[in-house]
Amino acid sequence: MSYDNTCKYLAENYPADFARWLLASETSDIQVLKTELTLEPIRADSVTFLQIANQILHLEFQTSPKSTPPLDFRMLDYYTRLKRQYWCDIQQVLIFLQFTSSEIAYQTQYVNTNTIHKYRVIRLWEEDPTPLLANPALLPLATLAQSNSPEDLLQQVATAVDMIEETDERQNISACVQVLAGLRFDKSLITQLFREDIMQESVIYQDILQKGLQQGEERGKKQEALQLVLRQLTRRLGAVEPQTEQQIRALAIAQLEDLAEALLDFTSQADLANYLTNISPA
Incomplete structure (x- = not known):
C-alpha cells in the first residue's frame, strides 16, 4: 500500500522530528535500524526502528486494527526480539492513521496468564x-x-x-x-x-509508482505460471476440482514452479491432493 511506503519514508528521513514529537528528545544522534531482527519478520503495515542513544523507538503505523497475529501480541513479539538483539530500553508507539471504533485501537497492553506487556497508542483523529x-x-x-x-x-x-x-x-x-x-x-x-x-x-511518488509496477509484474508472472500449471494438470489428470484449484491459486510463484515439475510424476488426483497437503500455503 502507498500508505506503508509514505509512513516509512517520513520516519526514516525525518527520525529526529519523530523523536522530538514522541519522546521529547532533542538529540541528533539517531540511527535508522535496517534490520529484520531474528526469525521470520512479522508482516505489518509500516514498521520503523530508530536507535536513539541507548534506547530504541519502535514505530508502527496502522490503517486497520485487523492483524495476524493480533496487534497486541505483535508488539510483545517485536519487543522480545528487539530486547534479545540490542538489550536496551525500548519505547513502542503504535499509531493508528484512520478512524476506527474497534477496541483494539484503545488497547495499550498485551495480557496473558503470566504476561503483561505495555505499549503506547496514538489515534491520530484525537491528536491536537x-x-x-x-x-x-x-x-x-x-x-x-x-x-x-x-x-x-x-x-x-x-x-x-x-x-x-x-x-x-x-x-x-x-x-x-x-x-x-x-x-x-x-x-x-x-x-x-x-x-x-x-x-x-517527488521521490516518494516515484517510489510508490515503482513498487506498483513491480507488484504488477509479479501478479502477471504468477498468473502465467498458474495458467500453465492448471493446463498441465487438466491434460494429465482431467478436470481439477474447484476446491483443489483454490488451493493451487493460493500458492506463490516458486511453489507453482515446483508443482509444474512435480506433476510430471502424478498419475491420479490423489497424488495432487497429497502433494498439496504436504506443502505450506503462500
Missing part, C-alpha cells in the same frame, strides 16, 4: 494538530488529526507545505500529504489544494 502543523516532516500526519473542520485543516496543511523553501523537500512532503490525506478526504478536494505535477516529481 498544532504541533504537527509546526513541523514540515509531520504535516502529512496533520491531515488526519483532530478538527471540527477537516477541510479547513487540510487548507492549513496546504499553506504550510507552500511555505517549505527547499524545492525537493516541498515536493516530497506534498506527495506524502496527498497520499495520507486520501484516507480522509475526497480526491477532488486534494487536487484542488495541491498541484499534481509537483507530486509526480
Whole structure:
C-alpha cells in the first residue's frame, strides 16, 4: 500500500522530528535500524526502528486494527526480539492513521496468564494538530488529526507545505500529504489544494509508482505460471476440482514452479491432493 511506503519514508528521513514529537528528545544522534531482527519478520503495515542513544523507538503505523497475529501480541513479539538483539530500553508507539471504533485501537497492553506487556497508542483523529502543523516532516500526519473542520485543516496543511523553501523537500512532503490525506478526504478536494505535477516529481511518488509496477509484474508472472500449471494438470489428470484449484491459486510463484515439475510424476488426483497437503500455503 502507498500508505506503508509514505509512513516509512517520513520516519526514516525525518527520525529526529519523530523523536522530538514522541519522546521529547532533542538529540541528533539517531540511527535508522535496517534490520529484520531474528526469525521470520512479522508482516505489518509500516514498521520503523530508530536507535536513539541507548534506547530504541519502535514505530508502527496502522490503517486497520485487523492483524495476524493480533496487534497486541505483535508488539510483545517485536519487543522480545528487539530486547534479545540490542538489550536496551525500548519505547513502542503504535499509531493508528484512520478512524476506527474497534477496541483494539484503545488497547495499550498485551495480557496473558503470566504476561503483561505495555505499549503506547496514538489515534491520530484525537491528536491536537498544532504541533504537527509546526513541523514540515509531520504535516502529512496533520491531515488526519483532530478538527471540527477537516477541510479547513487540510487548507492549513496546504499553506504550510507552500511555505517549505527547499524545492525537493516541498515536493516530497506534498506527495506524502496527498497520499495520507486520501484516507480522509475526497480526491477532488486534494487536487484542488495541491498541484499534481509537483507530486509526480517527488521521490516518494516515484517510489510508490515503482513498487506498483513491480507488484504488477509479479501478479502477471504468477498468473502465467498458474495458467500453465492448471493446463498441465487438466491434460494429465482431467478436470481439477474447484476446491483443489483454490488451493493451487493460493500458492506463490516458486511453489507453482515446483508443482509444474512435480506433476510430471502424478498419475491420479490423489497424488495432487497429497502433494498439496504436504506443502505450506503462500
